[in-house]
Amino acid sequence: xxxxxxxxxxxxxxxxxxxxxxxxxxxxxxxxxxxxxxxxxxxxxxxxxxxxxxxxxxxxxxxxxxxxxxxxxxxxxxxxxxxxxxxxxxxxxxxxxxxxxxxxxxxxxxxxxxxxxxxxxxxxxxxxxxxxxxxxxxxxxxxxxxxxxxxxxxxxxxxxxxxxxxxxxxxxxxxxxxxxxxxxxxxxxxxxxxxxxxxxxxxxxxxxxxxxxxxxxxxxxxxxxxxxxxxxxxxxxxxxxxxxxxxxxxxxxxxxxxxxxxxxxxxxxxxxxxxxxxxxxxxxxxxxxxxxxxxxxxxxxxxxxxxxxxxxxxxxxxxxxxxxxxxxxxxxxxxxxxxxxxxxxxxxxxxxxxxxxxxxxxxxxxxxxxxxxxxxxxxxxxxxxxxxxxxxxxxxxxxxxxxxxxxxxxxxxxxxxxxxxxxxxxxxxxxxxxxxxxxxxxxxxxxxxxxxxxxxxxxxxxxxxxxxxxxxxxxxxxxxxxxxxxxxxxxxxxxxxxxxxxxxxxxxxxxxxxxxxxxxxxxxxxxxxxxxxxxxxxxxxxxxxxxxxxxxxxxxxxxxxxxxxxxxxxxxxxxxxxxxxxxxxxxxxxxxxxxxxxxxxxxxxxxxxxxxxxxxxxxxxxxxxxxxxxxxxxxxxxxxxxxxxxxxxxxxxxxxxxxxxxxxxxxxxxxxxxxxxxxxxxxxxxxxxxxxxxxxxxxxxxxxxxxxxxxxxxxxxxxxxxxxxxxxxxxxxxxxxxxxxxxxxxxxxxxxxxxxxxxxxxxxxxxxxxxxxxxxxxxxxxxxxxxxxxxxxxxxxxxxxxxxxxxxxxxxxxxxxxxxxxxxxxxxxxxxxxxxxx
Numbered sequence: 001x002x003x004x005x006x007x008x009x010x011x012x013x014x015x016x017x018x019x020x021x022x023x024x025x026x027x028x029x030x031x032x033x034x035x036x037x038x039x040x041x042x043x044x045x046x047x048x049x050x051x052x053x054x055x056x057x058x059x060x061x062x063x064x065x066x067x068x069x070x071x072x073x074x075x076x077x078x079x080x081x082x083x084x085x086x087x088x089x090x091x092x093x094x095x096x097x098x099x100x101x102x103x104x105x106x107x108x109x110x111x112x113x114x115x116x117x118x119x120x121x122x123x124x125x126x127x128x129x130x131x132x133x134x135x136x137x138x139x140x141x142x143x144x145x146x147x148x149x150x151x152x153x154x155x156x157x158x159x160x161x162x163x164x165x166x167x168x169x170x171x172x173x174x175x176x177x178x179x180x181x182x183x184x185x186x187x188x189x190x191x192x193x194x195x196x197x198x199x200x201x202x203x204x205x206x207x208x209x210x211x212x213x214x215x216x217x218x219x220x221x222x223x224x225x226x227x228x229x230x231x232x233x234x235x236x237x238x239x240x241x242x243x244x245x246x247x248x249x250x251x252x253x254x255x256x257x258x259x260x261x262x263x264x265x266x267x268x269x270x271x272x273x274x275x276x277x278x279x280x281x282x283x284x285x286x287x288x289x290x291x292x293x294x295x296x297x298x299x300x301x302x303x304x305x306x307x308x309x310x311x312x313x314x315x316x317x318x319x320x321x322x323x324x325x326x327x328x329x330x331x332x333x334x335x336x337x338x339x340x341x342x343x344x345x346x347x348x349x350x351x352x353x354x355x356x357x358x359x360x361x362x363x364x365x366x367x368x369x370x371x372x373x374x375x376x377x378x379x380x381x382x383x384x385x386x387x388x389x390x391x392x393x394x395x396x397x398x399x400x401x402x403x404x405x406x407x408x409x410x411x412x413x414x415x416x417x418x419x420x421x422x423x424x425x426x427x428x429x430x431x432x433x434x435x436x437x438x439x440x441x442x443x444x445x446x447x448x449x450x451x452x453x454x455x456x457x458x459x460x461x462x463x464x465x466x467x468x469x470x471x472x473x474x475x476x477x478x479x480x481x482x483x484x485x486x487x488x489x490x491x492x493x494x495x496x497x498x499x500x501x502x503x504x505x506x507x508x509x510x511x512x513x514x515x516x517x518x519x520x521x522x523x524x525x526x527x528x529x530x531x532x533x534x535x536x537x538x539x540x541x542x543x544x545x546x547x548x549x550x551x552x553x554x555x556x557x558x559x560x561x562x563x564x565x566x567x568x569x570x571x572x573x574x575x576x577x578x579x580x581x582x583x584x585x586x587x588x589x590x591x592x593x594x595x596x597x598x599x600x601x602x603x604x605x606x607x608x609x610x611x612x613x614x615x616x617x618x619x620x621x622x623x624x625x626x627x628x629x630x631x632x633x634x635x636x637x638x639x640x641x642x643x644x645x646x647x648x649x650x651x652x653x654x655x656x657x658x659x660x661x662x663x664x665x666x667x668x669x670x671x672x673x674x675x676x677x678x679x680x681x682x683x684x685x686x687x688x689x690x691x692x693x694x695x696x697x698x699x700x701x702x703x704x705x706x707x708x709x710x711x712x713x714x715x716x717x718x719x720x721x722x723x724x725x726x727x728x729x730x731x732x733x734x735x736x737x738x739x740x741x742x743x744x745x746x747x748x749x750x751x752x753x754x755x756x757x758x759x760x761x762x763x764x765x766x767x768x769x770x771x772x773x774x775x776x777x778x779x780x781x782x783x784x785x786x787x788x789x790x791x792x793x794x795x796x797x798x799x800x801x802x803x804x805x806x807x808x809x810x811x812x813x814x815x816x817x818x819x820x821x822x823x824x825x826x827x828x829x830x831x832x833x834x835x836x837x838x
Contacts, residue, residue: 011771013731014759016752019744021511023498027470032539033481034491036474042078043475044466044516052079055458056086056378056432062457064400064433066383068442069462072519075436076380078462080337083378083434087333092116093376096427097323098366099273102280108363110425111321112269116330118323121270128256129316132281137292139252140245148244156237160230167226176219242286249285253278277319284315291315317364324348324368325375333377338370341386346370347395348407350422366424371396371405374431383437383445396433397451403429465513472514473501476521483522489529495542500524503549506743509709524548556595560714563590563599568721572659574600576722576730579685582606584772586657586672587693587715587732589707598707598714600691602658603669605676609802609809610652614639614677617656618664625665634667635674637698638765642792643799646784650803653677667695668705671733675769682794684773689729690760691715692768694738700765704737709744716748716757726751731758733768766792 030036042049048067055065067075095118098108113121139145168178177190189204257278264270281288292315327334338345348369352359370379387393391410399405404426435456442459445452466472477497484491492500503524507515515521527548532540535547566572574585586603589596616632618624624632632655640649655673657664671694679686693711694702712732719730734742739761751757762768766777769791778790786793 011760011767012762014739014742014752014761016749018739019742019749019752019759021468021502021505021743023473023501025494025498027473028477028494028497030477030494032491032493033477033484033497036478036481038485039475039478039482041475042082043479043518044472044514045078045462048078048460048462049082051458051460052082052434055434055460056083061403062400062454064435064456065458065460066435066437066442066445066456067460067462068437068439070438070464070517072517073462073464074516074518075462076337076382077518079380079434079436080335083335083380087335087377088331090333090377092327092330093333093430095119095121095323095327096325096368096372096375097122097321098363098424099277099321100318100363102276102318105318105362106422108322108366108422108424109273110427111273112267113323114264114267116327118326119328121264122321122323124260125319125321128260129314129319131256132253133292133314133316135252135256136249136285136288139248140289145244145248149241152237152240152244156233156240160233163226163229163233167223176216178223245285245289246282249282253281273321281316281319288315318362320364322364322366324366325372334373335378335380336370336374337380339382339385341370341381341392341396342389343391343395343410344369346381346392347399347405348372350407350409350424361422363422363424366407366422369405369407371399371429371431372427375405375427376430378432378434380434380436383435383441386435387441397455399429400431400433400455401451402426405429463516465508465510466516468501468505468510468512468514473497476501476504476514479518479521480525483525484529487526487529489526490532490538490540492525492528492540492545493542496528496540496545499542499545500528502743503545506709509707509741509743511740511743524552527552553595556592557597559592560590560597560599564718564721567600567718568723574602574718575688576719577689577724577727579687581683581685582676582680583688584672584676584679584686585688585691585715586669587691587711588666588669589710589714596707596710598711600715600718601660601669603655603672603676604658605653605655605673605680607651607653607677607680607798607802609650609806611650611806612652613649615652615654617654618660623660623663625663627667628664628669631667631670631695632673634696634698635670635677638674638696638700639677641698642700643796647800647803649799650806651681651799653680666705668693668707670695671702671735671765671768674765675772678765678769678791678795679773681798682773682791683798684775684791684794686772687729687774689719689727690731690733690758690772692733692772694733694735694762694768696765702735702737702762702764702768704735704741708734708738708741712742712759713745713748716751719757720751726756728756730756731760733760733762733771736761736763 048069052065052067055063067079069075092115094115095113097111097113097118099111101107101109172190178186257274261271261274264274346369348371349367350361351365351367352361353365354360370381381396386396406426407424409421433456439461445456477492480492480497480500483489500521501514504514504521505511507517507520524545528540528545531547531551532538532544535544537544563572567574575583576585582605584603585600587598587600589598614632614636616624616629619629619632643649655676657669672692674696675686675692678684691711693705693708695705696702712734715732716730720726742759748757752759760771762771770777773791776787776790778786778792780786780792786796788794788797
């Protein structure tokens, strides 16, 4: 009878039922999803939902929301649906526009308009101005206006003539006449009613000439005074004509403005604009009349700089309203999803046009941005897209910090463009901003941007999974129903829903969890509906869902199949039969975009005399990651703690992933590496039909790893495709902690049921090495020794042997070295001289 250490080990093995959790059709109280109500609430995101509700409802400054979570978790759609429901219960915000500042055209005024009435007000103003375009020319072409104008002209002409006659008489009395010349009015000598020329004047007697010269300054002064009075009369004439025009214009304009003033009397800003526009029309009636008559009065006459001059058009364009936010036809507040958050799309912009080689603009070319549309509501922006846009992030923070939207040209901020342009009045901002991004972006912003901490105080953390409960399964079924209605797809029966639930659990690799990344679930719903229609099924069945899953795998598995072919052909050396000392099949997962698969790798270990310890060949070749390096150091700690209590760990060992050229990362192969070392030390062969995955700690406990499902399936496919196929000896060792994470495919479960494939859960390295070698690991006795024929006993004996050999080798080497040094010392001594006779 053999000792217990050499008895065949009977390992614990998982049953087929433990390899996957099935969706229970019996628990579903429906036959088809169209029997269920639509889904209106958020699934599996209670924490994020509470955070969003808090951030949206609290009115305090800075409580904007950063929603973080993995891609495909449905953050955007969930937030948009919630905000739309929330916005529907809020009041419609005000419309906004820009109007001309008649005293400073470079600084247009922001105009708050009634909610949903911005466009209507703009149309009413346009209609008013169009009416004035017809009414004003008629008023100034009327007989009554002509009579007033002619009467005023005659009165002023008579006064001018009277003044001229008085001056002429005054000059004649003193011997002078007033003569009109190209140089203006001049005085000339007058004798007996006749104007003298120079020669005639010289011929006058000396006394007469002296008398004229004496009186000339007095007459000249009187002439200048008369000319001043004539200029005053002309100015008075113009003023009275202008006053007449303004009186007529005021009488014409007032009836058109009065209805609007009464209609918008509760909106002070609108009333102020209408009154300013009315007054400016009256004040600028001369320019308006000239423009309407086609005389082309210069805009500079109205105080408009050249770069702000409008193109040839109506003289009433300066009184129009530029509506940049219009909520007509909408209910409640607005939810704006900005998919391209550039600086201009967020803040708005000033447009320009080319005119005579210059770029010109005016208040009518101001355009609003997403913040203007979301003002009074909600703005949703992708964080990474925002940060990629120059100046956009800083502009958004500035608006939130100062609670106003200031439209500025970024070229001026950077000092690139030095030109005069508009400076629109800022618009007050009241908005809740929701940034959507990943955790890495959030933590970077929080650490590096102080303003981010003050402006986005609420973090909505979206979970990647939820409990597999009856309630959540029902919500998943309602989600499927809602997607079918939205996309016009055939509905699912209960078996198809159960299969989608299983697929959801497989995505998170957990028998007690379902994924919340509903983008992936939606994809499989659409694809299953497609295959159902192709097969003529309605409703969609479990077979259609499985078809969609299989086709998805087939489309993405080309590299996996090529890698498997190379293993089967022997190009990549992986044994699935026999037993080899110091060689084990480790398992890893390769991720290629949205597809991942497991595949085996040969791990070898060699042990020999020396004191270098465990050499990680991958690290020496700089192909090892930091986590893998840590795993190797833990392995060395485990060996020392278990076997070097009585004797020093005197060995050299090397561990390598064979045919690995792209680098190794992670510690999930540390159990396999440890088993390869133990096999090399104990000289016990490892079964190549069993692969291993798992990480260890320094106590030899096997810890959970990721991708257990894909690793098992990867090795299963290699064994099934190998020569001879599945023999009943193939299997995989996994950490016991990973049992709950298994969601294996049907073919793997069928093989386990038939006894052709096995899955072994282990807690310790001892359990793993026992399964791999078929020899018990062995336990220490009271003396601290392991059974001689056990794995640990063999390892202990081998390590003691290496230590003794190293000690002996060191002693022999030392004695030899001493002998050689003594011999060299003798050879170096000088010979004694021979004694000579006397």
